[in-house]
Amino acid sequence: MEFSPQLKQATLIKRYKRFLADVITPSGEELTLHCPNTGAMTGCATPGDTVWYSTSDNPTRKYPNTWEMTQTQNGEFICVNTLRANTVTKEALESETIAELMGYTTIKSEVKYGAERSRIDFMLQADCKVNCYIEVKSVTLSQQGCGYFPDAVSLRGQKHLRELMNVVSQGERAVLLFAVLHSGITQVSPARHVDAKYAQLLCEAQQCGVEIIAYKAELSDKGLSLTSPLPVCLI
Incomplete structure (x- = not known):
């Protein structure tokens, strides 16, 4: 599967309450993403990792951005959207x-x-x-x-x-x-x-x-x- 539109990049600040994560974009904007993963996400959510996220055009969503992928600081890719x-x-x-x-x-x-x-x-x-x-x-x-x-x-x-x-x-x-x-x-x-x-x-x-x-x-x-x-x- 291909991501369309293309995913956007940010840096992970923290994941919390299981379904939320705070990130900072390259321009310095802080965003809260929806995290579609109920697991512990051990090794997949280290502060400082690169986060790749998608954006929904659904106007009713409280958190329109969804965490899709993690790129760890040693270059490994992980799909966190189960x-x-x-x-x-x-x-x-x-x-x-x-x-x-x-x-x-x-x-x-x-x-x-x-x-x-x-x-x-x-x-x-x-x-x-x-x-x-x-x-x-x-x-x-x-x-x-x-x-x-x-x-x-x-x-x-x-x-x-x-x-x-x-x-x-x-x-x-x-x-x-x-x-x-x-x-x-x-x-x-x-x-x-x-x-x-x-x-x-x-x-x-x-x-x-x-x-x-x-x-x-x-x-x-x-x-x-x-x-x-x-x-x-x-x-």
Whole structure:
């Protein structure tokens, strides 16, 4: 996906109240941005980092500017807008960039399913194939080149793993896709040090037949797209 219009640049002062961030533009103007990320954003919100933001023309928005990308002080790009993970995943599914998910003719988004009243990010369908349920998770927590998920305790993520295991038990296909939106990440692992229960459930899900894959995005202030697979290490 390409950012249109082009993103604007600023320097991060601070993030606060989870959904807000103060920045200063190159001209010296201070702005408050909407931060579309409910996670801890560890390593993604260091004061002094470069922030790239979009601007909405909706006159009813209290905060018209949205934090999209961080460019760290060592040059790494991170997409902090978690909504973009589904956008680039859908583009990759449509272009059949993800080798493991080729050969389907229909892509449905936000389909209701499961005993716990969930919505699957994508459901793929094709003649002579079982339905394929795909849950997408955005990975931005990086430590020494390894990406970790989640970056905060995620009861919602735990629920999604239980739902995917149930999908497999019913004879359908279930896939957990880690969309890696950090240029410095080279592999993905569950964040046991953050959410031990999630890590346990992820291992159980794989043993039950849930497929776990990771694809890395190519990122810049111009846009982003999923391009290449990364290894997933559960041990």
